[in-house]
Amino acid sequence: MLELRDLGFSYPGAARPALQHLDLRLQAGQCLGLLGSNGAGKTTLLSLIAGLRQPQQGEIRWSGARCIGLIPQQAAFYDGLSVAENLALFADLYRLRGSPRRQRLERCIEACRLGELQPRRAGLLSGGQQRRLNFAIGLLQPASLYLFDEATAGVDAQSRRLLLDAVQQLTAEGCAAIYTSHHLDEVERVAQRIVLLDEGHIRLDLDKRELLGDQHELLLEWPEAPPPGLEQLFGELDLAFNALPAGYRLAQLDAAQLARLCQFIAAQPQPPSLLRFGRPSLEQLYLHLSGGRL
């Protein structure tokens, strides 16, 4: 539905381009998690896709109608109006009428937990409540592509869960989404595809299952120091390991190696403070891939 070809953009007077030679395709029903450290170019990319800025190089191609719902970082509502008045105003702007209007408003109010806040003046809401109103206004718009730019920053855990459910519902209904957040647990939950931007370039573009897929690791830590003899056992078991300050990270263990290690650990006088076997989280992979620049 959307194809970016060799996209480039520089801000006037900037030392380097904000985006360079960017190629990307997005399909209906797909949620793309856009990651990158501060200044990587995420907001610039979303503003080009939303048509708020024009690319200086390359092109943006749409197949089908170009209809975008943008949930920006900054407040995008009227401070002086109440929550209900803001929602009604944007419903008018999006030309929503009759029962589709009622249904959409109800859905947004519920997803963003705005029920009790409806009479409140938008400018007097807390930071997290304002984010929720922003989110509701973005969702209210019937669109084929939704762009979420750190849309849940400052939102409490319970509300975040509902907002993420709403994003998943949109993609299940066939809408596409691009989701940027520094909460990598959120991106891991909603996105099927992960794109890592670095200084305006795409460093990585992978299916989430491919990225997180079959990699398993064992994390081991002790309150002070690992027990003596452990590294010797790693050698006997032919295990590659990374040393951590008070423990180890081991990748690709088979069941027999894991069993021997557990036997050894159980025989020590001091139990480990952390013993976790599983696939690494997106956050751990991201820290690894981006060299710790989150």
Ligand SMILES: Nc1ncnc2c1ncn2[C@@H]1O[C@H](COP(=O)(O)OP(=O)(O)OP(=O)(O)O)[C@@H](O)[C@H]1O
């Ligand atoms: N209005 C602007 N004028 C000049 N330079 C800008 C402007 N907006 C962004 N930049 C620069 O463009 C680059 C990309 O910024 P952008 O806001 O797209 O990054 P980002 O990945 O969204 O960062 P963050 O995670 O901090 O939101 C940065 O070097 C930034 O300093």
